[in-house]
Amino acid sequence: xxxxxxxxxxxxxxxxxxxxxxxxxxxxxxxxxxxxxxxxxxxxxxxxxxxxxxxxxxxxxxxxxxxxxxxxxxxxxxxxxxxxxxxxxxxxxxxxxxxxxxxxxxxxxxxxxxxxxxxxxxxxxxxxxxxxxxxxxxxxxxxxxxxxxxxxxxxxxxxxxxxxxxxxxxxxxxxxxxxxxxxxxxxxxxx
Amino acid sequence: xxxxxxxxxxxxxxxxxxxxxxxxxxxxxxxxxxxxxxxxxxxxxxxxxxxxxxxxxxxxxxxxxxxxxxxxxxxxxxxxxxxxxxxxxxxxxxxxxxxxxxxxxxxxxxxxxxxxxxxxxxxxxxxxxxxxxxxxxxxxxxxxxxxxxxxxxxxxxxxxxxxxxxxxx
Numbered sequence: 001x002x003x004x005x006x007x008x009x010x011x012x013x014x015x016x017x018x019x020x021x022x023x024x025x026x027x028x029x030x031x032x033x034x035x036x037x038x039x040x041x042x043x044x045x046x047x048x049x050x051x052x053x054x055x056x057x058x059x060x061x062x063x064x065x066x067x068x069x070x071x072x073x074x075x076x077x078x079x080x081x082x083x084x085x086x087x088x089x090x091x092x093x094x095x096x097x098x099x100x101x102x103x104x105x106x107x108x109x110x111x112x113x114x115x116x117x118x119x120x121x122x123x124x125x126x127x128x129x130x131x132x133x134x135x136x137x138x139x140x141x142x143x144x145x146x147x148x149x150x151x152x153x154x155x156x157x158x159x160x161x162x163x164x165x166x167x168x169x170x171x172x173x174x175x176x177x178x179x180x181x182x183x184x185x186x187x188x189x190x191x
Numbered sequence: 192x193x194x195x196x197x198x199x200x201x202x203x204x205x206x207x208x209x210x211x212x213x214x215x216x217x218x219x220x221x222x223x224x225x226x227x228x229x230x231x232x233x234x235x236x237x238x239x240x241x242x243x244x245x246x247x248x249x250x251x252x253x254x255x256x257x258x259x260x261x262x263x264x265x266x267x268x269x270x271x272x273x274x275x276x277x278x279x280x281x282x283x284x285x286x287x288x289x290x291x292x293x294x295x296x297x298x299x300x301x302x303x304x305x306x307x308x309x310x311x312x313x314x315x316x317x318x319x320x321x322x323x324x325x326x327x328x329x330x331x332x333x334x335x336x337x338x339x340x341x342x343x344x345x346x347x348x349x350x351x352x353x354x355x356x357x358x359x360x
Contacts, residue, residue, distance in 0.1 A: 003317055020293065022309065026319030027271035027289060041289070048290035052297045064235065 004029060004038045012042045017053040017115050024049060052113035062177040066109065069169035070137075071102045074154060075160030097154050100144070101137035105166060108133035109174075116178075123175060130170040134163045251337050257281045258295045259334045262305060262326050270310070270321040271296075296324060304330030 003009075009025065016024055024045060032038050075098055112129040141159045144152050154162065251259070259276035262269045271289060272295070279287040299305045306327050309320040326334070349356070 008316070020322075023271060023322035024293065024321050026312075026316035030272050030315060031289070044288050045290040045293065048288075048294050052294045056301060067235075080339060082199060143334060148261040 001151040002032055002034075004032050005035060008035060008038065008042075010097060011177040012046070015042075015046050015050075018048060019053055019057075019116075020049050050111075050114050053116075054110055057113045057116050058110060062173060063106075063110070066170055066173050067102070067106055070105050070162075070171060071098060073165035073169055074098050074102055074137075074158055076165065077154065077158030093151070097152055100152060101140050101154065101159065101162065102166075104140045105133040105170075108136045109170065126174045126178065127171055130167055130174060133170065134167045137166065138163045177179035209325070212232075251333055254278075254291070254295055255299060256334065256337045256341075257287075258292065258299065259304065259326065259330055259337075262324055263334065267323070267325075269324045274324065299330065300324075302329075303327060304333055 007031070013021055013025055028038060028041055028045065030040060078094070109129065112133070127160065138159055141153055144150070153159075194311070257278050258274065260281055261274050265273055265277055271292060275287055275292045279285075280294060296305065300307055305324050305329055307322050307324045310323050312318045312320045330346045
């Protein structure tokens with residue numbers, strides 16, 4: 001009986017969310033014919049199961065609260081910031097400047113939700129997730145600096161204060177409402 | 192473009208990003224980005240509503256019906272590979288990818304229509320376990336309702352297009 005090459009299988013296993021890794025790798029192994037078809041199967045399966053796990057583990061209300069907290073963190077660094085004034089008068093360019101790091105951080109948090117594992121519900125893992133997300137948000141500012149898009153960069157201290165505040169807010173929110181792993185019948189035998 | 196309007200429409204601090212003397216000028220909220228904030232808030236509300244509604248939807252999609260039917264016929268041998276093979280037969284001539292099967296099973300499990308468990312590892316799967324699925328009572332009821340509706344549609348179309356058409360299919 002033919003089995004997929006171990007190196008490809010390890011790579012696929014690393015890519016798949018831990019919650020469904022075992023059965024997906026088993027199914028792909030059972031259908032194995034040759035390496036090329038295995039790779040095609042993997043490429044069609046992996047994105048779908050990742051998105052499915054993200055959808056499953058993400059609570060819309062918590063995500064919305066995290067989005068607001070991160071946007072507020074970056075906006076609060078603006079000179080003479082007032083929430084009311086901001087909501088009433090923010091111009092499109094200001095919103096775009098705020099959206100770039102906020103969306104980057106939120107995308108990282110979403111992807112991390114897909115890879116959540118019940119064993120991983122520790123403050124250390126949550127802190128690391130949020131640190132990576134806010135690090136990516138900060139990196140967007142460096143990327144804009146490197147590509148000389150100064151008009152899209154946040155002014156002065158906004159990136160640093162926003163990163164630190166967003167990190168704190170997001171850690172608190174994720175510690176109180178950790179990404180749920182809703183597998184009601186997982187690991188349960190019918191007997 | 193900034194539109195000067197009635198002073199009563201202005202926020203206390205004026206628009207951000209403006210010099211203090213510019214802020215003293217009354218600016219109409221609707222003309223300088225207020226609409227964009229409104230659209231952003233509307234979009235977030237819509238997204239929130241859609242995500243919440245998605246999980247609450249009671250009716251079954253066609254592919255969900257196919258997967259539930261596959262589970263019904265496969266009984267104890269229902270796992271990823273066998274479900275995909277059965278679903279492909281049911282959905283013929285459409286091809287069914289295993290990724291689509293996983294996503295649908297995940298959604299059905301979230302709705303409480305099916306349940307799953309991990310079986311013992313087997314050598315033909317490289318020593319990996321299978322995730323087996325079975326229909327829950329709610330899934331049976333949903334499938335029965337879908338089948339009754341499908342039967343009514345079949346009878347009506349057969350009446351309209353003739354019994355010969357129905358037999359040919």
